Amino acid sequence: MIYLKTPDEINQMRSSATLVSRTLGEVAKWIEPGVTTLKLDTIAREFIRDNGGKPACLGYEGFPGTLCIEVNDVIVHGFPSNYVLREGDIIGIDTVVEKDGFMGDSCYTFPVGEVDAAVINLCRTTKESLYVGIEACRPGKRIGDIANAIQTYCEHRGYSIVREMCGHGIGRDMHESPEVPNYGRRGIGPVIRNGMCICIEPMINMGSRNIIIDRDGWTCRTRDHKPSAHYEHTLAIVGDEVEILTTFDYVEEVLQDRFI
Ligand code: MF3
Ligand code: CO
Numbered sequence: 001m002i003y004l005k006t007p008d009e010i011n012q013m014r015s016s017a018t019l020v021s022r023t024l025g026e027v028a029k030w031i032e033p034g035v036t037t038l039k040l041d042t043i044a045r046e047f048i049r050d051n052g053g054k055p056a057c058l059g060y061e062g063f064p065g066t067l068c069i070e071v072n073d074v075i076v077h078g079f080p081s082n083y084v085l086r087e088g089d090i091i092g093i094d095t096v097v098e099k100d101g102f103m104g105d106s107c108y109t110f111p112v113g114e115v116d117a118a119v120i121n122l123c124r125t126t127k128e129s130l131y132v133g134i135e136a137c138r139p140g141k142r143i144g145d146i147a148n149a150i151q152t153y154c155e156h157r158g159y160s161i162v163r164e165m166c167g168h169g170i171g172r173d174m175h176e177s178p179e180v181p182n183y184g185r186r187g188i189g190p191v192i193r194n195g196m197c198i199c200i201e202p203m204i205n206m207g208s209r210n211i212i213i214d215r216d217g218w219t220c221r222t223r224d225h226k227p228s229a230h231y232e233h234t235l236a237i238v239g240d241e242v243e244i245l246t247t248f249d250y251v252e253e254v255l256q257d258r259f260i
Contacts, residue, residue: 002169004195009102010236010243013171013197016104017234017245019053020097024108025250027067031110033087035067040093042081048097056096056103056174063218068094070109075203075211075228076165077218088107089111090123092230094201096174103174105199106246107232111258119206119227122159123260126204126229129153131180133200137235137242143178143189143198150202151183160209160230165220167201170234194237197245201232 001227006015006184026047027040045066048055055066065080070092094107109123131149138148151161167180178190182202207226222228234245252259 002190003171004193005171005197005236006195009171009233010195010197010238012100012102013104013234013236014245016053016097016099016102017106018104019048019051019099020095020104020106020234021246022051022250023047023095023097024093024106024248025254028108028110028251028254031085031091031112033113035085036082037067037071037080037085037091038082038249040069041065041067044095045097050097051224054098056098060174066095070094070230071228071230073222073225074231075162075205075220077220079216079219084113086140090115090116090119090227090229094214094230094232097128101172103170103172104168105174105232105234107201107230108233109229109231109260110255111260120260122204122206122227123229125154125157126202127231127260129202129204130200130208130231130233133202134233134235134242134244137198137200137240139192139194139237139240141192142187143180143192144184145186147181147184147189148186155205156201160205160207162203162205162209162211164211165203167199167232170197170199177253184232192237194239196237197234199232199234201230203230204229
């Protein structure tokens with residue numbers, strides 16, 4: 001069942017989304033060769049708590065971190081660890097913040113130092129496909145229209161789409177109905193309507209779309225170990241408008257000319 005939000009609830013969603021966006025901006029300041037992903041996790045956890053939020057991933061079905069850490073071939077749901085970031089890595093940071101009972105969810109894939117041009121292209125296309133998906137998200141259209149727009153955009157550029165993981169509705173829970181896949185047919189799925197809040201999050205691979213899950217039961221990687229990129233926004237349908245509740249402005253202010 002899809003929970004449509006009232007204007008008051010959407011206001012609360014705005015506030016959670018702002019905090020998660022600011023959290024990614026804070027983490028961005030620390031991303032460089034030599035830093036551990038555990039350090040990034042600590043920065044995020046403290047920042048969220050200092051700003052009146054709760055790290056929603058921490059303890060969620062046993063997940064051990066505030067941040068999902070996605071280095072190189074990791075697609076989603078990697079653990080913070082003592083891994084030390086290296087020049088040439090890419091790192092996706094995906095996190096969910098709860099504030100006053102509502103969730104904000106966002107993800108950004110960062111370059112670490114100088115990154116291979118082909119990998120930067122993967123990141124850029126993935127990020128562009130997020131906005132292509134958002135453009136296709138209009139009241140009266142369907143979830144399949146978003147999915148198809150993302151798939152078409154990425155496949156035309158030679159990349160593959162992860163199928164096992166999807167975007168989702170969001171609100172008081174981090175995962176609500178509907179599922180928002182990144183592939184599929186136009187004109188199918190639930191109708192997009194006033195009051196819906198959803199996360200769009202393309203996960204795009206340089207090589208094949210196949211995945212493996214590590215023995216930790218969480219870390220999802222590309223089977224061919226080629227890189228994968230991931231960007232995510234939380235959106236609300238407000239009347240006839242689609243409002244992007246999260247923003248990459250905080251991240252991009254920190255990255256300056258290094259942003260993707
Ligand atoms: N944005 C991620 C998702 O939608 C957040 C997962 S939090 C975790 O799946 F705790 F499940 F890892
Ligand atoms: Co999400």
